[in-house]
Amino acid sequence: MTEEETAAAIARDPEHVRHLLRQMVRVRRFEEACVELYSATKIRGFLHVYIGEEAVATGVMSVLAPDDAVVATYREHGHALLRGVSANAIMAEMYGHAEGCCRGRGGSMHLFDAATRFYGGNAIVAGGLPLAVGLALADKLSGRDRVTVCFFGEGAVAEGEFHESMNLAALWDLPVLFCCENNLYAMGTALERSESQTDIALKASGYAIAAWAVDGMDVLAVEEAARRAVDAVRAGAGPHFLELRTYRFRAHSMFDPERYREKAEVERWMERDPIELLRAALETQGRLSADEWSALQHEVEEEVQAAIAFAEAGTLEPVEELTRFVYSERTAP
């Protein structure tokens, strides 16, 4: 968005823009805490953080209705939090505790929540795309006007499941919004070394899906694009596709020595930190005082600390329960 457009958006509804800022800060602080807890061995397994990419999920989630569905990847703590899963339940899950949103069975990469129609967390690259197509198919067949939103990385674009899903969604005219989080890397593989055509929105257009690219560091731009797309999908205009251009500031996971990219490149992108961009814009417009900013940070910190305390106080699922949920539990007739 241009400076004028940003100023206009802020002037229109400063309270809402501050809300978006708070949402991004929630995700950022939650994940910074996760990284510390990982180093302290409270969280184990793989941990993939979204730091730098917060504007994407924040902008998209902001326009969804409560009964829409969300499908995400293994980099999904922020998505779950923004969708309305409690920080407590997410943190407890990462601790492997019974109070976690999956009773300790899923961990960081597999967060699920039926109440918010959050269909995971999927640790198989591109594994969520066909699921999203099916969820949308169910809505279409049932005559509901719900939208399914599917997040995935640009690495997934190379997988067969991506192409098969694009085709089915377009062929059957399904109510699904595909959100490609293009952070330029799939682990250590840069986009230009994995795709012959690096214009991902163009690729989606090849399946006759309405698709365009958006500045994924600008939460207002993301929100506007998402609103347009979600409204169109809900109105029956068929699948839509957003390529959200973003960058991950941290390593791929906690095991990544980042041999494949220059520090200078990371630093360049960090100058476009989505949180800093929005905070600066609000301040320039006189819509965020120093007191408001510190109050916001303070409240977020309280939420994160409360989540840690909740997880710390959690309990282990009894080992006798190990084989539960392999099959559905039927109540006796």
Next chain:
Amino acid sequence: MKLTYREAMRAAMREALQRDERVFLMGEDVGRYGGGFAVSLGLLEEFGPRRIRDTPLSEAGFVGAGIGAALGGMRPIVEIMTVNFSLLALDQIVNNAATLLHMSGGQFNVPIVIRMTTGGGRQLAAQHSHSLEGWLAHIPGLRILTPATLEDARGMLWTALEDPDPVLIFEHGSLYNVAGELADDAGPVDIDRAAVRREGADVSIITYGGTLPTALGAADALATDGIDAEVLDLRTLRPLDDAAVLATVAKTHRVVVVDEGWRSGGISAEISARITESAFYDLDAPVARVCSEEVPVPYARHLEQAALPSVERVVAAAREVVGPGG
């Protein structure tokens, strides 16, 4: 020379790349990133991008391309980051690699080697903890290798590359950091025979891959109770070395099969069935099995540990088989 399992595997790839111009390595993040498990670290610098090929995320595509390159006269080593993602390439492995020789009436063999990490134990939850080597051992046309020692990590690859048919090598994730001594002249090893890793007289613990250390640990624990366990490392799950299995049964008359795969329909069932078919009257007790619980592997550490085979469970099974008198 002291080195890790990971380094032994890397040395094997380096040797293969040096010895045969037709050999190349391809897979996700094998080059710039240095390999998902750092096995191929440094090979890109040494051999260049023509022979150390980073692929996009496209398991079916690049495994299929490896099969095609093998048909075209190359000797590809295809790395699938983990067995979990090989599921996206199962069509190519099962419907092409395993069948082409037979369907073509012997005209087209597929000299490909596919390497992948397998197994659980690192709190990665269900989608990243599968042990499916026993499953793939179901398929005629494939050879399934499970190196569990430094010698085998160093030596199996070259022999596999010399095999005219598809070979799958499963490297258990828990083994990569295992360090030990390897002879300076260590080189190719056979890929046909099982190996007795510990001699014993009272009970045979039959296992492979990631549970070999578990079995050896159990044997040590049993020794303190005066139970003398033999440990047989299968090394190759297809074809199985029946003679080695029957020989250890004939010696101890008691068997515990240890497998990180699930019990139902697993390789442990196959081994037990073969013993029953060929050595029923040699047995002094029913064959026992220690496998993973029948549940997708959970994230929480205590649940995961309860799901996977452990030294304690192997010891308990062995005691049971040996009986109060043993």
